[in-house]
Amino acid sequence: MIPVTKPFLPPKEDYEKYLKGIWHRRWLTNMGPLASELEMKLKDHLCIDHLLFVTNGTVALQMAIKALDLKGEIITTPFSFIATTSSIVWEGCTPIFADIDKDTLNIDVKKIEEVITERTTAILATHVYGNPCDVLGIQKIADKYNLKVIYDGAHAFGVKVEGKSVFEYGDITTCSLHATKLYHSVEGGLMITQNAAVLKKLAYIRNFGFNGPEAFAELGLNGKNSEFHAAMGLANLDHIESIHTNRKLICEHYDKKLKNFKGVKPVWNSFATMNYAYYPIVVEDESLLYKCIEILKLNEIFIRRYFYPSLSTVLPYVESVEMPITEDIARRVMCLPLYHDLSLEEVDLICRLLLRTQNN
Ligand SMILES: Cc1ncc(COP(=O)(O)O)c(C=O)c1O
Structure with a gap:
């Protein structure tokens, strides 16, 4: 799993x-x-x-x-x-x-x-x-x-x-x-x-x-x-340097393997460093996202729809208001598995499944 x-x-x-x-x-x-x-x-x-x-x-x-x-x-x-x-x-x-801004989120x-x-x-x-x-x-x-x-x-x-x-x-x-x-x-x-x-x-x-x-x-x-x-x-x-190094390696591996995946990563602030806290992808359309979730689940791999749904539409204590960009992004975004000891072989498997799903 x-x-x-x-x-x-x-x-x-x-x-x-x-x-x-x-x-x-x-x-x-x-x-x-x-x-x-x-x-x-x-x-x-x-x-x-x-x-x-x-x-x-x-x-x-x-x-x-x-x-x-x-x-x-x-x-x-x-x-x-x-x-x-x-x-x-x-x-x-x-x-x-x-x-939100559609590129930086x-x-x-x-x-x-x-x-x-x-x-x-x-x-x-x-x-x-x-x-x-x-x-x-x-x-x-x-x-x-x-x-x-x-x-x-x-x-x-x-x-x-x-x-x-x-x-x-x-x-x-x-x-x-x-x-x-x-x-x-x-x-x-x-x-x-x-x-x-x-x-x-x-x-x-x-x-x-x-x-x-x-x-x-x-x-x-x-x-x-x-x-x-x-x-x-x-x-x-005491382990923060190796935590950072490993997460960077995993994210760069995802980047390499998912070059041709139908999804984009948020545009990072060009004046800022990265901490590799998450690996989010905004998938081309919601139906592809559902397919990806399904196939990954069959292989006991779990992503998170983060953040979903848009807070502008679901809170019983806040009046709902239309936020078209957030609603659209929230429907299509997923964060892929990312943690210190996730192996590159596991990343390979996740990426293979995602690419196969989009091509089916
Ligand atoms: C953006 C954001 N704000 C606030 C919180 C709340 O933090 P905590 O769980 O430490 O209360 C979280 C936690 O997941 C978060 O992701």
């Missing part, structure tokens, strides 16, 4: 090394030494000044909206994971969709301006598959209309734009360290901001708003993460 993804696991001894310390200290959560060490090492690895390790990527989005005190309407992409939109609603704001900057009203307070955009949005274009609009910018960087671990971490753009960027992500801490998330006041507020929010044992600075929640999760993050970080 070839699943669409398999979490990376470090050698067991690497993790056990950290467990010894946890047992010795009996400090299990609440910003313990491993959580702090992980934050420090991630700042170093990502070349960023400030970062918080939090519960997960969803709570990170909710805390970001809260910390920026957003109200009213937030412009966002319908081509993302549910958490991007649901966090907006969860925080009492209204998501307003802007359609990120929010279309030109469409953002069309839906700005006097109630708009922010833009929440996803770097889809780790492919950075037009960060300068978005900032220009934000400056013009005095809007905040949050990036959902759940997929974008390790990506750089013009030599700088993609996490440094916008007012706040969030990341997910969920087990399915290329770098993970089982469950986990990151929050990045360049603004010292926002960082301070986020640190309060993450810890119930506590300002000392008996005082409160903010309305907060429990956004902390545990020592066990930090330990997995630390153990995995």
Whole structure:
């Protein structure tokens, strides 16, 4: 069986090394030494000044909206994971969709301006598959209309734009360290901001708003993460180079083998590096996609329709709105299996089956 993804696991001894310390200290959560060490090492690895390790990527989005005190309407992409939109609603704001660019699959900057009203307070955009949005274009609009910018960087671990971490753009960027992500801490998330006041507020929010044992600075929640999760993050970080190298090799092999497949990959931001988080293909038409899914399934190979369906049409708590490009792409997109120990022979098999399907 070839699943669409398999979490990376470090050698067991690497993790056990950290467990010894946890047992010795009996400090299990609440910003313990491993959580702090992980934050420090991630700042170093990502070349960023400030970062918080939090519960997960969803709570990170909710805390970001809260910390920026957003109200009213937030412009966002319908081509993302549910958490991007649901966090907006969860925080009492209204998501307003802007359609995506058909080539990059990120929010279309030109469409953002069309839906700005006097109630708009922010833009929440996803770097889809780790492919950075037009960060300068978005900032220009934000400056013009005095809007905040949050990036959902759940997929974008390790990506750089013009030599700088993609996490440094916008007012706040969030990341997910969920087990399915290329770098993970089982469950986990990151929050990045360049603004010292926002960082301070986020640190309060993450810890119930506590300002000392008996005082409160903010309305907060429990956004902390545990020592066990930090330990997995630390153990995995030691392998990040080989994770990156292997995924790159697999993606390049897919590229080579699927040259003649009737589908296209998203156009990558030309100023950005790649992290090989996913291998998405937009298939020529939906019927070919169904055929591919069927044939692969018969061979116990599983792809993911990611993202499908368009968030603009299916949420019972958001008014449906037509987003023709997202709806079209969502119907035709698939992410192929991609994980650290997927072999090139397995990639060959997947590609052979796909090519045979299109030729039948
Ligand atoms: C784009 C995007 N945003 C947010 C999330 C939520 O992250 P988490 O699962 O860590 O809560 C995910 C997770 O899959 C995601 O893909």
